Amino acid sequence: MLIGVKSMSLLGINGYLVDVQVDVGNGLPSWDVVGLPDTSVKESKERVRAAIKNSNFNLPSKKIVINLAPAYTKKEGSFFDLPIAVGILFDLGIIKNTFDNYLFIGELSLDGTLNRINGILPMCIEALNLGIENVIIPYENRLEAGVVNSLNIYPAKTLLDVVNHLNNVEQLSSFATDNASLFSNANSYNLDFSEVKGQENVKRALEIAAAGAHNCLLIGSPGSGKTMLSRRLPSILPDLSFDEALEVSKIHSIAGVLPSDKSLITTRPFRSPHHTMSTSALIGGGKVPKPGEISLAHHGLLFLDELPEFNKSALESLRIPLEDRIITISRTSCTLTYPCNFMLIASMNPCPCGYYGSKEKSCSCSQDMIEKYINKISGPLLDRIDIHIEVQQVKYENLNNLSPSESSKDIKKRVDLAREIQRERYKDYNIYSNSELTSNMMDKYCKLDKDSQNIMKSAFEKLGLSARAYGKILKVARTIADLEQCENISSNHIAEAIQYRSLDRKYWR
Numbered sequence: 001m002l003i004g005v006k007s008m009s010l011l012g013i014n015g016y017l018v019d020v021q022v023d024v025g026n027g028l029p030s031w032d033v034v035g036l037p038d039t040s041v042k043e044s045k046e047r048v049r050a051a052i053k054n055s056n057f058n059l060p061s062k063k064i065v066i067n068l069a070p071a072y073t074k075k076e077g078s079f080f081d082l083p084i085a086v087g088i089l090f091d092l093g094i095i096k097n098t099f100d101n102y103l104f105i106g107e108l109s110l111d112g113t114l115n116r117i118n119g120i121l122p123m124c125i126e127a128l129n130l131g132i133e134n135v136i137i138p139y140e141n142r143l144e145a146g147v148v149n150s151l152n153i154y155p156a157k158t159l160l161d162v163v164n165h166l167n168n169v170e171q172l173s174s175f176a177t178d179n180a181s182l183f184s185n186a187n188s189y190n191l192d193f194s195e196v197k198g199q200e201n202v203k204r205a206l207e208i209a210a211a212g213a214h215n216c217l218l219i220g221s222p223g224s225g226k227t228m229l230s231r232r233l234p235s236i237l238p239d240l241s242f243d244e245a246l247e248v249s250k251i252h253s254i255a256g257v258l259p260s261d262k263s264l265i266t267t268r269p270f271r272s273p274h275h276t277m278s279t280s281a282l283i284g285g286g287k288v289p290k291p292g293e294i295s296l297a298h299h300g301l302l303f304l305d306e307l308p309e310f311n312k313s314a315l316e317s318l319r320i321p322l323e324d325r326i327i328t329i330s331r332t333s334c335t336l337t338y339p340c341n342f343m344l345i346a347s348m349n350p351c352p353c354g355y356y357g358s359k360e361k362s363c364s365c366s367q368d369m370i371e372k373y374i375n376k377i378s379g380p381l382l383d384r385i386d387i388h389i390e391v392q393q394v395k396y397e398n399l400n401n402l403s404p405s406e407s408s409k410d411i412k413k414r415v416d417l418a419r420e421i422q423r424e425r426y427k428d429y430n431i432y433s434n435s436e437l438t439s440n441m442m443d444k445y446c447k448l449d450k451d452s453q454n455i456m457k458s459a460f461e462k463l464g465l466s467a468r469a470y471g472k473i474l475k476v477a478r479t480i481a482d483l484e485q486c487e488n489i490s491s492n493h494i495a496e497a498i499q500y501r502s503l504d505r506k507y508w509r
């Protein structure tokens, strides 16, 4: 008899329903899987057979045909072990009741235990969308699945537990997460700006970056605190909303990096890939496609420490995702997209020796070497960075100062207010922050008075700013005005914004 067992697979960051049709018939003993399975699905044979036997069920030598529908999408992963085993055991009469409103997801070990799998969260969300009521999942995935708490989530440890549940011998207990409490201690970063002594101007620039969601670049000598400062940026960004947290968690679930003791990621991600990382690990892809670092940084920060050390092709590959905020990965069988709406923070030394412009040590590089070093970062990437921040070594008086600096919590209050203003102003457009302003919108929202125009003009003449700087200065000035809750941009906003374009100057510093 042919039986259909509902299961799920993944396409991009979403689950989609797969009907696992199992037929156990008479004929030469065999095992066939059809419906575009990849090798990991084909390997289910050994796991499922052993798991059934080791759960003390008798598996007669029969012709077993498994069809995964719809047939036109490639099925990857080992999530189908459980639905295949359930289908076989039903056909053999070992499972006695039908299970129309059930979804089964799980990989089996040879001994019949269910293993934790990746991507359970998007699958459960899709199950809810489809109106499925009951989902059986591996016990180790319960925290993640329990977030979708209007489903009956049944975590199971073994295949035998699943059979006993379906036969009403012993019911599995359902599991749900208390989602409100997950957020009660959200945004509890253990790093805080109060730990950074001095550096008030850098903190100010980072506050502006956070307030307008501007990509930024820190430039300074070794040990000046670039890494320390960058790591604290998430602590002043607005809290994640529940929907954002779900999206972030889905991506981490698929990539298999959701911590096993966590239901959801409730704080903004901070990803800092090393400069030796491959382009596919950075942007996503691979044989079995996985989200890359840029997608793991979705709704959070991507930190590229020592930017010029990254290879050119990796930096080039960031251009389109920085613009589109999604990444498309082409495969032979299909095209996948992953979201990657991240804020970029990068750091670099000012020159190869690291001390150009430093007040501590003198630089030993030639002008030529310095230019070559800066040119490692291509213009199109620089085009996507609104704020350049020069970081000087902290002064000894400041290091020695025992009075605490302003806390991240207090800085964040101002950031939140400025973000609120932007949300309200741009509510009819599909944007949320000043960093996303198009030139048409800048004409409308970044008007300059006479004084501001004069300052801008003389800055271009005296500093030799490149044309690229113009729009960036307007956007950043808009954010500075928003932090002060000023409706109009004034000359002091423009004057401050001009300072954040170091690398656009003809002779910088």
Ligand SMILES: Nc1ncnc2c1ncn2[C@@H]1O[C@H](COP(=O)(O)OP(=O)(O)OP(=O)(O)O)[C@@H](O)[C@H]1O
Binding pocket: 195, 196, 197, 198, 199, 220, 221, 222, 223, 224, 225, 226, 227, 228, 229, 349, 394, 399
């Ligand atoms: N303003 C500061 N307040 C307190 N500690 C600081 C400050 N600046 C630097 N430090 C200390 O110096 C250490 C080095 O800073 P950090 O690693 O952030 O420098 P960096 O600019 O990233 O250097 P590199 O170019 O070598 O990567 C920090 O871990 C911290 O202990």
Ligand SMILES: [Mg+2]
Binding pocket: 226, 227, 228, 305
């Ligand atoms: Mg560093």
Ligand SMILES: [Zn+2]
Binding pocket: 351, 352, 353, 354, 355, 356, 363, 364, 365
């Ligand atoms: Zn140098």
